[in-house]
Amino acid sequence: MEPLLVFPNPPPPELAQCLDLDGWSWKAVSDAEAAMAEEPDGGWAGAVVVADTDTEGAFALCRRLRKVEVPLQPLLLLVGGSQLDSLDLRDDLFDDFCLSPLRPTELQARIKHLFSRSGREVRPELVGYGPLALNLETYQAVIDGEPLDLTYMEYELLKFLAAHPGKVFTRETLLSRVWGYDYYGGARTVDVHIRRLRAKLGEEHASLIHTVRSVGYRFGQSRWGG
Amino acid sequence: METQDTGEADRGPGHEHRSRDQRDYVLRTVEERGVRLVRLWFTDVLGRHKSVAISPAELETVLDEGLQFDGSAIDGFSRVQESDVLARPDPSTFELLPWADPAEPSGTIFCNITNLDGTSFEGDPRQVLRRNVDRARQVGFEMFCAPEVEFFYFADAGPQPTPLDRASYFDLTTTDVASDLRKQTLHMLEALSIPVEYSFHEDGPSQHEIDLQYTDALTMADSVMTLRLAVKKIAMDRGVYATFMPKPLNGVQGSGMHTHLSLFRDGKNAFHDPDATDGLSTTARSFIAGLLRHAREITAVTNQLVNSYKRINEGYEAPRYVSWARNNRSALVRVPIPKLGKIESTRVEYRALDPACNPYLAFSVLLAAGLRGIEEELVLPAEAAVNLYDLSREEQRDLGVANLPHNLNEALDEMEASELVRHALGDHIFEWFLRNKRAEWNEYQRQVTTFELETYLPNW
Secondary structure, three states: OOOEEEEOOOOOHHHHHHHHHOOOOEEEOOOHHHHHHOOOOOOOOOEEEEOOOOHHHHHHHHHHHHOOOOOOOOEEEEEEHHHHHHHOOOHHHOOEEEEEOOOHHHHHHHHHHHHHHOOOOOOOOEEEEOOEEEEOOOOEEEEOOEEOOOOHHHHHHHHHHHHOOOOEEEHHHHHHHHHOOOOOOOOHHHHHHHHHHHHHHOOOOHHHEEEEOOOEEEEOOOOOOO | OOOOOOOOOOOOOOHHHHHHHHHHHHHHHHHHOOOOEEEEEEEOOOOOEEEEEEOHHHHHHHHHHOEEEEHHHOOOOOOOOOOEEEEEEOHHHOEEOOOOOOOOOEEEEEEEEEEOOOOEOOOOHHHHHHHHHHHHHHOOOEEEEEEEEEEEEEOOOOOOOOEOOOOOOOOOOOOOHHHHHHHHHHHHHHHOOOOEEEEEEOOOOOEEEEEEOOEEHHHHHHHHHHHHHHHHHHHHHOOOEEEOOOOOOOOOOOOOEEEEEEEEEOOEEOOEOOOOOOOEOHHHHHHHHHHHHHHHHHHHHHOOOOOHHHHHHHOOOOOOEEEEEOOOOOEEEEOOOOOOOOHHHOOEEEOOOOOOOOHHHHHHHHHHHHHHHHHOOOOOOOOOOOOHHHOOHHHHHHHOOEEOOOOHHHHHHHHHOOHHHHHHHOHHHHHHHHHHHHHHHHHHHOOOOHHHHHHHOOOO
16 A cells, blocks of 8 residues: 655654554655655555644645645644634645544544545555564464564564665664653663564574664665665 | 552553553454463562463453452452452563463463552552652663572472582583573573573572563563563473572572663663763762662562571672672672673672562662662762672771671661661552561571571580
């Protein structure tokens, strides 16, 4: 499935975490030009536009996405409670809206609903890389067809890494994207979990997770084949 | 006494969603893997493992509402008023038990204990540690622990311990049953998300050591509980007995649980200071000073058995004196010199603990003592350069080096007078622990020992 378009860039961390937790792939853009330039081959799957900080920029982007021959949909708008009057006369710019600060469960329910109405696939079901496969619906991971016994956080970390192969992440990024706010131990916790994951992947596959010296970690081959 | 924290403290906007997702993860895994039994794990005040098994059909309700049980059945849980409490599973700790019959998979999950109204239950050691960890977080610190757990394998649990082998340090023989046991144990621990740093044969006959890779204090206390269970279970399956009793044999060194401690602030090791000549930050120095100042008060918790003091008094690798040093294994607190370029591993090693402690309470008092040192900006006394084991009483007095308590009774006296330990443990556990341990000491005092019979009977 193609990624969701997210505005602004970077998006609020709680939005990023919420989308990650629900297994969406997404890409943040800072304006309409970036949205055009970075549009994936299959087109954007949909859009989540945050309007409570840069309201003008947000609506300008919505206009560019919707006032075209094939309007982008579904488009979910996030607005602050005091901004509801800014929605007047703009009904054609979005399909639904959600109040910020966001409640993750509400956001997910709305996205799910929008996608079901538009008849598109609700969410990606499988993440795979080489011998590894994760079923996001059943929370099960297998390697070489053998089930992996993981704790919840080990599963979440592996899911995030496997969904972004070849990309290098710092400990801080992993902490904010995978753990969010709910953890003990700070950035060192990432090292602890990587160590545990490698042990569970087994000797043969432990090297799927590379340590990138003085930066962080990378899953799978680097994009430059290293 | 903590009343608000239910173990579900809101840690940000993602929290509600995260806990629902964790719950779903557990339920789906139980379903997908055909789990037949889920064991709810918790710990009594003395650090003994408690387990209640429930069926998968009950799991969803128990995850949402907790499991009600009579707390008075558990040591240290009983109270004068109503005694029912709730075991609330912590879904982040859910694991499949690697030693379960593959045809009938079992899962395990650690629980927090709460009162029926959802407030945290003051008799639950896991919540005591959570509270102390939260106190450290409030001043910006995360504590990491890495214990070295020693234990013995004996032929059985009878009163005459029989070592399995007489192999010495680093000795490996293919016929060594114990080494096979150890290998299997390590495999199990890795499967239970408990990474092992080193494992090797110790000095004593049939004595072994497993060094765990550092992790945050709460996870580590859970890991120590799991490790003790795993070691005993695997030994039992092979028809031998594993014991964490601190000093099971005369004339042979006992089992300790030397524990490496470090504090991190904003992801950086707070014990390291690149500008200090010795690389040790003011934070580290005050932390050590705090450990030393309160060492005698916390010893009843780090060494809770009558038998614990037989290990301390005999010396070997066990510290007898309240002191610190860099490379002096007779000191109570050792500051290992980090390997070149490994400043992140700057840490202090507290050497009094033994593996029969309650890890939740022991880590709590260590953290509290160190933090108090930082809070009061205590100045670190001079390093103990000499081998303290060789000191005469006079030399010791001249150096101003205090002893650790000589026995449980002395340790309890120190603890009873300690505001720090009371604050760290909370009134309920503090008072229950003292009562229980006083009774243990009094019972011991009434025993006629083998020593007395052998020494006095022929002569008097």
